[in-house]
Amino acid sequence: MKHIKTISAKLLKTTANSGGCGKCQASCQSACKTSVTVANQSCEK
Amino acid sequence: MYTDAWKNEGICKMIHKYRLGGYNIVMDVNSGAIHCVDDLAFDTLDGYTLGEAFSPPAELLERYTAAEIEEAVGEIGQLVREGLLFSDEDYEWATAAKGGAPLKAICLHVAHDCNLRCGYCFAGEGEYKGARALMSAETARRAIDFLVENSRGRRELEVDFFGGEPLLNFDTVKQTVAYARSLEEPYDKNFRFTITTNGMMLNDEIETYINEEMYNVVLSLDGRKSVNDGMRKTLGGGSSYDAVVPKFQKLVKSRAESKYRSVYLRGTFTHDNLDFARDVIHMCDLGFRNVSVEPVVAEASESFAIREEDLPRIFDEYEALAGQLPERDGLNFFHFNIDLSGGPCVIKRLTGCGAGTEYLAVTPEGHIYPCHQFVGREPYMLGNLDEGVANTQLRDRLGALNVYTKPDCVDCWAKFHCGGGCAANSLTFGGDLRAAYKIGCDMHRKRVECAIMMKVAEEAAQ
Ligand code: SF4
Ligand code: SF4
Numbered sequence: 001m002k003h004i005k006t007i008s009a010k011l012l013k014t015t016a017n018s019g020g021c022g023k024c025q026a027s028c029q030s031a032c033k034t035s036v037t038v039a040n041q042s043c044e045k
Numbered sequence: 046m047y048t049d050a051w052k053n054e055g056i057c058k059m060i061h062k063y064r065l066g067g068y069n070i071v072m073d074v075n076s077g078a079i080h081c082v083d084d085l086a087f088d089t090l091d092g093y094t095l096g097e098a099f100s101p102p103a104e105l106l107e108r109y110t111a112a113e114i115e116e117a118v119g120e121i122g123q124l125v126r127e128g129l130l131f132s133d134e135d136y137e138w139a140t141a142a143k144g145g146a147p148l149k150a151i152c153l154h155v156a157h158d159c160n161l162r163c164g165y166c167f168a169g170e171g172e173y174k175g176a177r178a179l180m181s182a183e184t185a186r187r188a189i190d191f192l193v194e195n196s197r198g199r200r201e202l203e204v205d206f207f208g209g210e211p212l213l214n215f216d217t218v219k220q221t222v223a224y225a226r227s228l229e230e231p232y233d234k235n236f237r238f239t240i241t242t243n244g245m246m247l248n249d250e251i252e253t254y255i256n257e258e259m260y261n262v263v264l265s266l267d268g269r270k271s272v273n274d275g276m277r278k279t280l281g282g283g284s285s286y287d288a289v290v291p292k293f294q295k296l297v298k299s300r301a302e303s304k305y306r307s308v309y310l311r312g313t314f315t316h317d318n319l320d321f322a323r324d325v326i327h328m329c330d331l332g333f334r335n336v337s338v339e340p341v342v343a344e345a346s347e348s349f350a351i352r353e354e355d356l357p358r359i360f361d362e363y364e365a366l367a368g369q370l371p372e373r374d375g376l377n378f379f380h381f382n383i384d385l386s387g388g389p390c391v392i393k394r395l396t397g398c399g400a401g402t403e404y405l406a407v408t409p410e411g412h413i414y415p416c417h418q419f420v421g422r423e424p425y426m427l428g429n430l431d432e433g434v435a436n437t438q439l440r441d442r443l444g445a446l447n448v449y450t451k452p453d454c455v456d457c458w459a460k461f462h463c464g465g466g467c468a469a470n471s472l473t474f475g476g477d478l479r480a481a482y483k484i485g486c487d488m489h490r491k492r493v494e495c496a497i498m499m500k501v502a503e504e505a506a507q
Pocket of ligand 2: 454457
């Protein structure tokens with residue numbers, strides 16, 4: 001493609017069926033905590 | 046900045062496009078795809094409507110030829126067909142998986158007391174609107190039992206030692222860790238401990254212990270001395286910066302050689318230091334590499350609260366920080382840390398923190414709350430260690446929180462990078478668990494934009 005460069009094509013859809021195992025860290029988003037926002041977590045599966 | 050959405054049979058096909066750092070960025074919300082596009086494609090997307098023949102508006106034809114526009118439309122169409130633009134996945138069904146999620150983390154309030162007097166403390170100098178209290182080792186043990194019993198099917202368990210200042214009750218911390226470790230083998234569990242400390246009581250013994258047992262350490266510091274000491278005062282009103290910075294530097298150094306490497310410096314910025322990028326850089330200069338500086342959460346009546354009119358300044362500051370980070374070798378600003386290729390599954394992204402279901406807080410008295418931020422708000426007590434979670438109605442309300450049940454989140458382009466925000470903030474600022482804390486959302490969206498831009502820049506540099 002000339003005008004569009006895809007940086008990430010990760011399809012969330014593919015994680016919907018395989019995900020939900022719950023191994024990942026809890027993710028408080030508030031300022032008083034370690035504040036792990038959802039998006040900066042890693043999947044631990 | 047621009048967000049475009051079509052609602053089709055209830056499914057919101059949404060893209061978000063913005064310019065930042067010299068890049069034109071287009072996110073496809075439902076698939077999670079990120080594209081970097083040229084001006085032609087960026088402008089063409091403005092008038093693009095799914096399923097209809099594209100007739101370019103006059104202002105587009107002033108800038109580009111019809112042939113160029115057609116070429117861009119062709120590429121856009123190809124991505125639509127590949128499910129990478131205006132995709133229509135709907136994950137609402139996946140929220141069902143979350144409702145009955147077992148417990149996996151507890152926050153142990155081992156000390157409702159503190160040896161600092163921080164102006165912005167949400168815990169009211171550690172007491173959470175209650176009395177000063179330390180958690181007994183017995184109560185902590187029962188909390189660990191409670192976690193083990195209620196975490197069926199989960200091996201990885203998290204325990205946060207929180208306060209007030211947890212080191213005021215170091216003995217309970219040590220006994221709790223030893224007890225939990227003794228349950229790992231018989232119950233097939235793996236505990237990860239985190240301690241959040243202001244550092245005042247750190248010494249060699251505690252440092253060694255932390256390095257051996259704590260999977261993660263969170264050290265509280267706000268940045269420059271004047272900023273830190275403006276809010277974080279000792280009992281006598283003195284400087285906490287001078288007291289803790291050398292201890293933090295020592296711990297971070299020794300930690301680099303220990304079993305668990307993870308250590309974060311976390312600070313808070315307020316209306317009084319909107320130039321907080323300097324605080325982040327200052328912490329980097331002190332030798333700290335994992336830094337998180339976050340907006341204070343405070344009632345609007347407080348002089349230091351973040352107001353709506355602060356937002357443009359805060360956005361500029363985030364942009365400035367995003368520009369400076371690549372020059373700072375190894376500096377990891379927590380909120381710009383986004384994992385585009387391996388991030389969490391969509392089920393996690395839908396529901397965020399899991400307060401009240403996957404995550405609970407336990408007070409020194411053995412009371413159970415959805416999380417540390419709810420502690421002390423009586424109507425939000427879920428139960429206690431004797432009876433377990435008795436208020437199942439509240440638990441179910443919390444379990445039903447996700448980006449599809451919070452009205453502001455449904456149409457928000459950042460929803461899968463957020464999970465629906467903080468329920469406690471929703472309550473404080475919106476009066477309802479399902480409300481949005483708008484200023485917080487605006488800042489969150491800005492951070493996501495910056496984080497993605499940095500990834501795009503990394504790609505471009507390769
Ligand atoms: S409700 Fe807010 S403070 Fe509580 S765990 Fe969730 S994000 Fe954190
Ligand atoms: S940024 Fe706000 S509106 Fe958007 S998903 Fe998060 S909490 Fe909801």
